[in-house]
Amino acid sequence: MKVLVMGCGRTGARLAGLLDADGHQVTILDMDSYAFRRLPGEFHGTALVGNGLDEEDLRRAGIEDTEVFVAVSQGDNRNIMSAQIAKHLFNVKRVVCRIYDPLRQEIFGTLGIEAFSPTRIFADMLKEQIEGKGS
């Protein structure tokens, strides 16, 4: 699969490494080249400096024939906007997006974006752990 990841933070770098190890064709985009230090040493994909909100940079990163676009930069709104660029301007088949704010995740989920809220997932998980151990 051809996958384009926007944002090379801990999540983005780790995801890119995992997908690359599974044999997928991965490109990762970040505005700061220093972020690429987080990529595993054996990463075979492409790391590109560029802005995930800039159509030209996205084109350069191969968004036109990418099958999956993943937005995992630090900003919720940044992820939402670049996910919508991928979906509505470049018609990427599958667009996945991280939105920390659970309410915003809900709203944009209903607008057709596959969005995950780490806040919601982690809080639910912690709650289960705590209640599970307590009983």
Add this chain to the structure above:
Amino acid sequence: MYIVVVGGGRVGYYLSRALLDEKHEVVLVEKDPDICDAINEELGSVCIRGDGSEVAILSDIGTNRADMLVAVTGDDDDNLVACQIAKHHFKVPRTVARVVNPANANLFKKLGIDITVVSTNLILESIQAEVPTHPLTHLMTFNDRGLEIVDIKILKESSTAGKAIKDIPLPPGTILSLIIRNGLRPFVPSPDTILFADDQVIAATPATSEASLRKVLGEY
């Protein structure tokens, strides 16, 4: 009208002040507490500290009864998301977004933002209006109808100078509605009206025909 303004920078501040002067009910949402305090001191309690793309904040200030939300922060992503939340979650009838990067205007429109204001383009248009080598100026755009009102200057070199309107192959749907000519009162042209160099023509045209209209009337 009840208007929510997101972003208390210069644009947001002066806009809120102007809207208050026009007796609108205004709430301004701004992240920075210092800016918030300064605005409240000057304009009265109109500024709420918070993130304008956060549902809880927008809910607190009653965005569901707002007639309009105007997002004018310096970041396109924040403006887009604030407008989308207002539109889809709070059902605000009109959303207005400031667009910093002109390349994003297309996306904003596609995603249903009612009015987009691209300051770069506004300045560019003012310059074009003053420079005679740019014969076509936008006066107004009706996004929902796909219609534009433009101002065309007929140049001396233009092939249309000296021709009757009926002999000019105008793009379909284009109406020349007013001629402004030196020394005359503005008048509504007839098909027999002959265009002269230095005439100013106000025309209504489908947005899709703008390029061909420019070719027919403006270029030489």
